Amino acid sequence: MAALSVLDTELLTQDLPGLAQVAVASPIYSGERGQIEYRVAGDARNPAVLMLHGLGSSSAGYRAQLAGLSRDFHVIAWNAPGFGGSSPISGQDAGIDDYADAVEGLLCALRVRRLAVLAGSSWGSVVALAFARRFPALVDSLVLSAPNVARGHLVGDARAAELNAWLRTADIDIPVSRAAIADKLLAPDAPPLVRQHVERLRDAMATEGWRQAIRSLFTISTPDIISAVRCPIAILSGTLDQVAPHRDHAARLLAAAPSATSYPFEACGHMLKLEAPAKFNAIIRQMAAETWSEASIAK
Known part of the structure; x- marks a missing residue:
């Protein structure tokens, strides 16, 4: 990938x-109450932007967005249920709609009435789509980064075999080289500063929370639901993404939602918010501006 710009470097060194933490009331938790851990930056009176992380990540992955967007937005990045200090969803078999319910509970607890932008990366894009489908009045626009089609289309033995294969690897006690993880997630020549941040993202993971999130991927197929989402959608994909290659994921979503806008990130891998943070932030700003303009015209 290209060298980081001065602005990219500034964003990544903040x-x-x-x-x-905030208490959340929701039937997805034991006793119908749980805690969600989050980071926040910016004035709560500004338009709200919520960031949802991927399976092997946390709110810390949005360092550059919390820093770069906080002047104009109320920026929130959660640790999903079962990640970091966030309460896990009750039981083992969490569905994707349970995570959508958790997002709604978080917004209620924080008294956020509407999101200018809901951004999700990888697995977070799956949660974001499920939320926008279920709670359309709460979302003005979606940004799906390195999106995933999920595995809900699988059935029978094929589903069981793939799910079990994923679950066998989902154990934080299994020794895995941080460098090897970064190699898979990033473009081959990613700058050391980007690699440094990516190698630390697993620190907020717990085995059971990880496994719950994996199971949720097998409860939805995002190409089947994206056409039901009515707000503007931006789809971001790295041309060197090894985890969710464009042809297998973003391209299928774009085919199912022709009105969505595609933003290729040349020579980037799976972690676009860290590999090209200034470009990522510019798209967030653009989506917020466009939906604000449309809302103004509608009035």
């Missing part, structure tokens, strides 16, 4: 906001 300190993360501290972690906070």
Whole structure:
């Protein structure tokens, strides 16, 4: 990938906001109450932007968005249920709609009435789509980064075999080289600063939360639901993504939702928010501006 720009470097060297927790009321939790951990930056009176991380990540992956968007937006990045200090969903078999319910509970707890942009990366894009389908009045626009078609189309023995294969690897006690993880997630020549951040993202993972999230991927097929989402959608994909190659994931979503806008990230891998943070942030701003303009015209 290309060398980081001065702005990219500035965004990636900013300190993360501290972690906070909020009590959330929802039937997805034991006793119908849980805690969600999150980071926040920016004035709560500004338009809200919520960031949803992927399976092997956390709110820390949105360092550059919390830093770069906070002047104009109320930026929130969660740790999904079962990640970091967030309460896990009750039981083992969490579905994707349970995570959508958790997002709604978080917004209620934080008194956020509407999102200018809901951004999801990888597995987070799956949660974002499920949320936008279920709660359309709460979302003005979607940004899906390195999106995933999920595995809900699988049935029978094929489903069981693939799910079990995923679950066998989902154990934080299995020794895995951080460098090897970064090699898979990033473009081959990713700058050391980007690799450094990516190698730390698994720190907020717990085995059971990871396994719950994996199971949820097998409860939905995103090409089947994206056409039901009525808000503007931006689909971001890295041309060197080894985890969710464009042809297998983003291209299928674009085919199912022709009105969505495609944004290729040349020479980038799976972690677009860290590999090209200034470009990522510019798309967030563009989506927010376009939906604000459309809302103004409608009035």
